[in-house]
Amino acid sequence: MKIFESSSIGKMKIKNRLIRSATFEGMCDENGFPKEEYHNHYSKLAKNDVGLLITGFSYCSKEGAAIQPGQAGIDSDDKIPYYKKITDSVHGYNSKIAMQIAHTGRQTRSSATGNDVLGVSNKKSFYFGEKPKVLTTEKIYSIVNEFVDAAVRAKKSGFDAVQIHAAHGYLIHQFILPSINNRKDEFGIDKEYGIGIKFLGIIIDQIIDKCGDFPILVKVSASDDYRNKFSKEQFISLIRFLDSKKVDGIEISYGTMDQALNIFRGSSIPYNTILDFDPVYKKRNTILRKVWKFFAKAFLSKEIIQFSPMYNINFAELAKRYTTVPVITVGGFRSKKEIELVLSKKQADFVSLCRPFLAEPDFAIKIKENEEYRSRCINCNVCAIKTGTYKITSCINANL
Numbered sequence: 009m010k011i012f013e014s015s016s017i018g019k020m021k022i023k024n025r026l027i028r029s030a031t032f033e034g035m036c037d038e039n040g041f042p043k044e045e046y047h048n049h050y051s052k053l054a055k056n057d058v059g060l061l062i063t064g065f066s067y068c069s070k071e072g073a074a075i076q077p078g079q080a081g082i083d084s085d086d087k088i089p090y091y092k093k094i095t096d097s098v099h100g101y102n103s104k105i106a107m108q109i110a111h112t113g114r115q116t117r118s119s120a121t122g123n124d125v126l127g128v129s130n131k132k133s134f135y136f137g138e139k140p141k142v143l144t145t146e147k148i149y150s151i152v153n154e155f156v157d158a159a160v161r162a163k164k165s166g167f168d169a170v171q172i173h174a175a176h177g178y179l180i181h182q183f184i185l186p187s188i189n190n191r192k193d194e195f196g197i198d199k200e201y202g203i204g205i206k207f208l209g210i211i212i213d214q215i216i217d218k219c220g221d222f223p224i225l226v227k228v229s230a231s232d233d234y235r236n237k238f239s240k241e242q243f244i245s246l247i248r249f250l251d252s253k254k255v256d257g258i259e260i261s262y263g264t265m266d267q268a269l270n271i272f273r274g275s276s277i278p279y280n281t282i283l284d285f286d287p288v289y290k291k292r293n294t295i296l297r298k299v300w301k302f303f304a305k306a307f308l309s310k311e312i313i314q315f316s317p318m319y320n321i322n323f324a325e326l327a328k329r330y331t332t333v334p335v336i337t338v339g340g341f342r343s344k345k346e347i348e349l350v351l352s353k354k355q356a357d358f359v360s361l362c363r364p365f366l367a368e369p370d371f372a373i374k375i376k377e378n379e380e381y382r383s384r385c386i387n388c389n390v391c392a393i394k395t396g397t398y399k400i401t402s403c404i405n406a407n408l
């Protein structure tokens with residue numbers, strides 16, 4: 009397999025094997041409508057030869073919105089014409105675009121959604137800190153409908169596929185994880201699979217039912233940082249389940265927002281950036297900053313996994329043993345050599361990248377022209393921490 013050979017995911021033909029992984033944009037208005045910046049962002053990436061663009065997570069209902077300002081929504085039909093302009097522009101450059109759809113569940117705050125924080129169980133997220141209101145069975149079915157309606161809207165908006173966000177601790181992931189899902193109803197842990205698959209399963213079935221031949225990608229976390237860790241066996245169960253559902257692509261990521269720095273890794277912990285910008289931890293008072301840093305250094309330094317190139321590849325390789333569905337690996341790809349290596353060894357079918365495309369929207373062109381090219385991204389993670397501010401997502405080292 010080669011980077012710049014054409015390929016396909018389901019019926020979606022893609023001009024190469026490079027994917028822009030979902031990246032929160034912060035480029036929408038307070039009602040979730042995409043602004044001009046969102047249009048320009050995707051047009052620029054498409055113009056610069058990225059085969060498939062996956063949007064940042066878009067809420068399927070306001071109740072499931074994130075705390076980051078400027079999030080995209082796909083919760084109402086009046087948004088369709090706005091997205092249609094964007095997908096038309098991307099198609100004009102012969103790229104494909106998938107919309108990532110999500111519900112935050114317990115990983116939000118009531119001040120952001122204007123509603124109770126909703127949860128699979130009453131266990132609260134360490135980071136977000138609000139005790140969730142436990143979803144009734146009836147309410148779960150209504151959220152299933154929200155996901156399905158969101159996918160229908162994405163299709164009507166001209167997106168080539170939908171990516172269901174089942175990773176990073178958001179609602180679907182909360183159902184999957186035995187460490188969170190203690191439900192006794194039909195949405196609890198499945199006896200055969202040993203994980204909570206019913207919620208995701210119904211969403212997939214109903215999207216297929218309503219959208220027909222419309223590719224479905226699913227993003228999952230292979231493991232997490234909880235004491236009761238998601239095990240290798242449970243991850244294999246999840247892959248076997250997705251294989252049985254015949255989804256069109258599986259993207260393999262890691263972790264939850266409780267330890268977000270392990271999703272996108274760095275070489276050091278950016279304590280000052282966190283204290284300056286993180287919506288939960290930010291502090292102005294000098295003494296409080298010192299106290300926080302003291303405890304964070306003691307605690308975080310043990311919990312945080314350092315950046316290493318291609319850091320989720322072993323999970324992708326493992327997934328490939330249990331499915332014939334195309335596997336997408338994400339996390340820590342910074343050069344053409346790394347991408348070529350995993351494709352040539354067939355450790356994954358596609359490679360997706362997030363931060364390198366923030367640093368350089370023309371990264372794909374650069375590696376096409378120069379075998380030795382390395383991304384300017386230095387994994388400082390300022391881009392990620394600043395998503396909690398009212399600024400659009402950007403890179404401080406960007407070469408635009």
Ligand SMILES: Cc1cc2nc3c(=O)[nH]c(=O)nc-3n(C[C@H](O)[C@H](O)[C@H](O)COP(=O)(O)O)c2cc1C
Pocket residue numbers: 029030031032063064065108173175176227261271272273338339340341360361362363364391392393395401
């Ligand atoms: C600024 C920023 C925003 C992100 N937004 C999303 C998102 O909306 N949905 C998602 O699934 N992952 C999101 N991620 C995670 C990335 O898709 C990706 O999994 C992770 O950054 C590792 O890839 P990389 O090393 O190429 O950056 C985000 C990461 C960053 C740094």
